[in-house]
Amino acid sequence: MPEQYQDVIIAGFGGQGVMLIGNLLAQAGMEYGLEVSFIPVYGAEMRGGTANCTVVMDKHPIGAPLVREPLSTIVLNEPSLAKFQPRLNPHGVQVVNASLVEAGLVDAARRSVCIPANDMAHELGNVKLANMVALGAWLKATAVLPLAVVQEALKRVVNAHYANLIPINARALEAGYNFA
Numbered sequence: 001m002p003e004q005y006q007d008v009i010i011a012g013f014g015g016q017g018v019m020l021i022g023n024l025l026a027q028a029g030m031e032y033g034l035e036v037s038f039i040p041v042y043g044a045e046m047r048g049g050t051a052n053c054t055v056v057m058d059k060h061p062i063g064a065p066l067v068r069e070p071l072s073t074i075v076l077n078e079p080s081l082a083k084f085q086p087r088l089n090p091h092g093v094q095v096v097n098a099s100l101v102e103a104g105l106v107d108a109a110r111r112s113v114c115i116p117a118n119d120m121a122h123e124l125g126n127v128k129l130a131n132m133v134a135l136g137a138w139l140k141a142t143a144v145l146p147l148a149v150v151q152e153a154l155k156r157v158v159n160a161h162y163a164n165l166i167p168i169n170a171r172a173l174e175a176g177y178n179f180a
Helices: 018-031 078-087 117-124 127-142 147-157 160-179
Strands: 006-013 035-042 050-058 072-075 093-097 111-115
Touching: 006 018, 006 078, 006 127, 018 035, 018 050, 018 127, 018 147, 050 078, 072 078, 072 127, 078 093, 093 127, 111 127, 117 127, 117 160, 127 147, 127 160, 147 160
Parallel strands: 006 072, 072 093, 093 111
Antiparallel strands: 006 050, 035 050
16 A cells, blocks of 8 residues: 555547556556546547546545646656646656657656657557556556556456457556566
8 A cells, every 4th residue: 555645647649548547547546445536638639639637546535636746647648748747746757658759858857767658569469558558667666556456457447348458458567567
């Protein structure tokens, strides 16, 4: 169980699975016995537009789910880095998709995990797994939840029609976790 409050803003293009990993993280947090809030935010377009969500987890009741200065971020593209990197808490950590974000744009003064999420997902057989790879890296970087708890929560978040995709998603989480 984490010792203290943790929040994360997850951001990218619509269609990158931002909401899926936010929902997965919230579900896993609840199953782990934490208080959780999940707030999705969509841009003008669902696919290709911007999307982000905020997940807050704590042992104690959450007074306000809105986050101005996140303790952590998962950034899947350059526009999201430009928007959320300046807001990151000075002691926070950002997980950055190095496949889509130029290294020179990542603030060297910040604690960052730059992971080639799209490249790793491609090696796993499906570029759509980049979100899970990035989430796995975030789990390792923050130590908020055990990897196994999140992998188990996949069974309740992934539509039963796509149950055959749960094992590959679990492997993508593990790949990101091991990279970080």
